[in-house]
Amino acid sequence: xHWRGLTSAVLILxxxxxxxxxxxxxxxxxxxxxxxxSEEDLDRMLETTTGSRQKRAPEARALxxxxxxxxYNIPGGDTAGSGQTVAIVVAFGASSAEADLEVYxxxxxxxxxxxxxxxxxxxxxxxxxxxxxxxxxxxxxxxWLGETNLDIQWVHATAPGANITLVCANSSSSSDLYPAxxxxxxxADIVSLSWGGAESLQSNFxxxxxxxxxRGVSIFAATGDSGGPATYPATSPSVIAVGGTTTLxxxxxxxxxxxxxxxxxxxxxxxxxxxEAQQASGSGTDPCGTRxxxxxxxxxxxxxxxxxxxxxxxxxxxxxxxxxxPIAAGRAAAVKAFTSDIRVIDSFYIYNxxxxxxxxxxxxxxxxxxxxxxxxxxxxxxxxxxxxxxPNADExxxxxxxxxxxxxxxxxxxxMVLNVVESTQETLSAxxxxxxxxxxxxxxxxxxxxxxxxxxxxxxxLFLLL
Ligand SMILES: *[C@@H]1O[C@H](CO)[C@@H](O)[C@H](O)[C@H]1NC(C)=O
Ligand SMILES: *[C@@H]1O[C@H](CO)[C@@H](O)[C@H](O)[C@H]1NC(C)=O
Ligand SMILES: *[C@@H]1O[C@H](CO)[C@@H](O)[C@H](O)[C@H]1NC(C)=O
Ligand SMILES: *[C@@H]1O[C@H](CO)[C@@H](O)[C@H](O)[C@H]1NC(C)=O
Ligand SMILES: *[C@@H]1O[C@H](CO)[C@@H](O)[C@H](O)[C@H]1NC(C)=O
Numbered sequence: 001x002h003w004r005g006l007t008s009a010v011l012i013l014x015x016x017x018x019x020x021x022x023x024x025x026x027x028x029x030x031x032x033x034x035x036x037x038s039e040e041d042l043d044r045m046l047e048t049t050t051g052s053r054q055k056r057a058p059e060a061r062a063l064x065x066x067x068x069x070x071x072y073n074i075p076g077g078d079t080a081g082s083g084q085t086v087a088i089v090v091a092f093g094a095s096s097a098e099a100d101l102e103v104y105x106x107x108x109x110x111x112x113x114x115x116x117x118x119x120x121x122x123x124x125x126x127x128x129x130x131x132x133x134x135x136x137x138x139x140x141x142x143x144w145l146g147e148t149n150l151d152i153q154w155v156h157a158t159a160p161g162a163n164i165t166l167v168c169a170n171s172s173s174s175s176d177l178y179p180a181x182x183x184x185x186x187x188a189d190i191v192s193l194s195w196g197g198a199e200s201l202q203s204n205f206x207x208x209x210x211x212x213x214x215r216g217v218s219i220f221a222a223t224g225d226s227g228g229p230a231t232y233p234a235t236s237p238s239v240i241a242v243g244g245t246t247t248l249x250x251x252x253x254x255x256x257x258x259x260x261x262x263x264x265x266x267x268x269x270x271x272x273x274x275x276e277a278q279q280a281s282g283s284g285t286d287p288c289g290t291r292x293x294x295x296x297x298x299x300x301x302x303x304x305x306x307x308x309x310x311x312x313x314x315x316x317x318x319x320x321x322x323x324x325x326p327i328a329a330g331r332a333a334a335v336k337a338f339t340s341d342i343r344v345i346d347s348f349y350i351y352n353x354x355x356x357x358x359x360x361x362x363x364x365x366x367x368x369x370x371x372x373x374x375x376x377x378x379x380x381x382x383x384x385x386x387x388x389x390x391p392n393a394d395e396x397x398x399x400x401x402x403x404x405x406x407x408x409x410x411x412x413x414x415x416m417v418l419n420v421v422e423s424t425q426e427t428l429s430a431x432x433x434x435x436x437x438x439x440x441x442x443x444x445x446x447x448x449x450x451x452x453x454x455x456x457x458x459x460x461x462l463f464l465l466l
Contacts, residue, residue, distance in 0.1 A: 037062060037308050037315040042107065045253075045308070062317045063249065063300065063307050065108050065157030068327065071247065071255040072299065073383045074158055074334045078111070081159025081333035087184035088155060088164065088192045088326070091172035091457075092135040094148040096312075098122065104153045104310040110160045122166045125180035127187065132170045140312040144172065147457045149311045150318045151194050151326045157307075158330025161337060162190075172457075178205050181233075185212040185219065190336070190345075192329035193221040193239070194322035195457035196231030199271050206272075209238035216344040220328045222321035222457075223295045224265030227364035230294040235269040237278070240350055241294035242325045243377050244301020245359055260362025260369035260376035261302040264321065266295050267366055267375050275347035283351065283373035295378035296350050298359065299324035299331075322457060328382065335385055355384035 045064050063071075074080050098120055105112055113119035124130045137143035148166065155164055165187050169180035174197060184191045185208075212219060219239040223230040234241035244261040268288035275292075278284065284293020300307075303319030310316075332345045343349070359369045359377040367375035 035303075035317040037317055039315075042308065042315060046108070063247065063305065064253070065110060065160070067249060067253045068154075068300070068307065069158060071249070072158070072327065072331060072381065074331050075338040075385075075388060076159075076161065076334045079161035079337075081330060081337050082161030084159065084161075084190060084333035084337050085163040085165055085188040086155045086159065086190045086192060086326075086329050086333050087167055087188035088148070088151045088329075089167045089169065089177060089180045089184045089195075090144055090148045090151065091169045091177060091195075092144045092148075093131045093133055093168050094122070094145050094166065095131075095134050097145065097148050097152055097166065100149050100310050101152050101156060104149075105156065107310070108157065110156055113156055113160075113164060119163050120166070121163070122168060123183065123187070125167060125169045125176055125183055127167075127183045131168055141316050144457065146309070146311050146316070146318070147194060147322060150309045150320075150322055151192060153309055154307065154323060154326040155192060155330045155333075158327050159333040159337075162330065162333040178202075178208075181205075181219070182208055182212075185215075185217045189217045190329050190332050191217060191219045192326050193219065193233060194320075194325045196222060196224055196234050199229070199232045199235050199269060201271050202232065202236075205233070206236060206238065209233065209236050213238040213346050216346075218329075218332050218345040220325050220332070222325040225263040225301070225320045225322075226265050227263045228265055228366065229267045230265045230269070232271075234265075234294055235272050235292050237272050237275040237292050237347065240328065240345075240347065241296045241378065242321055242328045243295030243298040244319070244321045244324045245298045245377060245381060246302035246362065247300035247305045249305075258300075258357060258359055258381060260298070260359050260364065260374070261319075262362065262364055264295065264298065264301060264364050264376050266293075266364055266378070268293055275351075277346075277348040277351040281351040281373075283379060284375065288375075293373070293375060295321075295375075296347070297328060297354075297356070297379055297382045298377040299327040299381060331382060335388065338388060350379070350382070353386050354379075354382050355386060356380035357383045 045062060069080065076082065098114060101113055101120065115121065122131060124132065135144035140146065152164055152166060155162065165184070167180045167184045169176035177195070181191065181193065209219060220242050221234040221236070221239045223234040223241050223243045230241065233239050243266055244264040245258045246261045247258045248256045250256050268284070269292035272292040273290050274284065274288070278293065279290055301319050301321045301324040303317065306317045306319035307323060308315045309318045335345065336343060356379050358371060358380040360371050362369045362376060364376045369376040373379050
């Protein structure tokens, strides 16, 4: 596999630094040139998900919404998530996002989700109507609009019945994104964050996240696509950190196997301790001790086993922990919608109340996936909930069930007490965070002398080699 995008990534970074003067940048290590998906390929993908079981050509194997709902055993079928709202936090406006979602919904047979029907809402970082300008980055599929469309379309694909609130931060600075997270957590009880930056001590934001979690808000955050150390806020003990897998299906769309994705960032936090639930479960204590160990869970993230996203007038195959995270948020919405219980999906829930497909192969730069918790995929892939007897939606799912051995973990007492490690060190070297843009990011951060981390988003689109 040959990755491209180094030059454009650096240029994008420099452009943003120069244009805004903002020390905190979208450093774009995860973005690459795009693999277009033709309308014919889409037709073939859809044929296999409407029961005809035709063999899919390799170029038509991107995972469709119904395949993803099936292989992750998401309850609720076509109305999964109904009555729930998922808030998605992104940088910049996204003027075409709603229209693009409508094109996507029509193409994949998903319900319409628009402002007009009350399903879709877009607000600024304060919850108002002052929507910021679009990200000027080109190509558009590599801009925050690409990220935004990936997030929106894949929350809708996994939880078609859920409402979506898009919270648009003024910029990719954490000084805008963190307030946007606070707004999101006041508007919805499920929040999806497909971005992050180098770890640093964020005491105020940590207090906010701990409070939001204690109030029952589920915040899902991507660990990053570098395959190296995980980014913040995924390393916060008050969020659910989502890593990536490579998810393989047979040519007819039936699940075949899943392994840890090499780009799935993970490891031990240098700033934060594990939630009490994580500590009590023993997950990550080897080698992290009481330090926060991430990810917690994983979903498909490898761009080679990626998904179609409609952006800038055509379909592009996307992956990254930016894909895994909205799938996690969508699954959470589906679970909450499926039972009449009032339930909180938090670190305790993830360590006590779910069933998993343990991922035992694959590795990132520093760690290998293995039985039980690991620093590539966390506990594994969230495929069930201990108290929910998810009805099999279709034949694919039965086959999937036969192939999956689910792991049950010991039940432990609940506590949301968090221990935040105080540290004088303000930022980690950005060089541990990035590939393509390492030097530019590090320069930017050291010249800024601020403690705000560089923010990266984690969509990953694939370039088709001819
Ligand atoms: C959710 O969306 C539906 C339309 O799909 C709308 O009728 C409803 O008012 C929305 N609920 C909330 C809480 O926004
Ligand atoms: C966002 O940017 C606009 C235009 O630059 C500005 O008017 C507005 O005050 C900013 N909002 C926040 C919350 O910073
Ligand atoms: C969260 O913060 C609010 C406002 O400061 C406070 O009223 C509330 O009790 C806090 N909730 C929890 C669960 O800590
Ligand atoms: C989650 O697990 C705890 C500990 O076993 C249990 O008390 C609680 O009822 C479970 N919650 C759900 C929603 O199943
Ligand atoms: C993980 O790998 C990266 C890149 O190879 C390296 O810079 C970093 O120090 C490693 N971290 C640990 C904890 O081994």
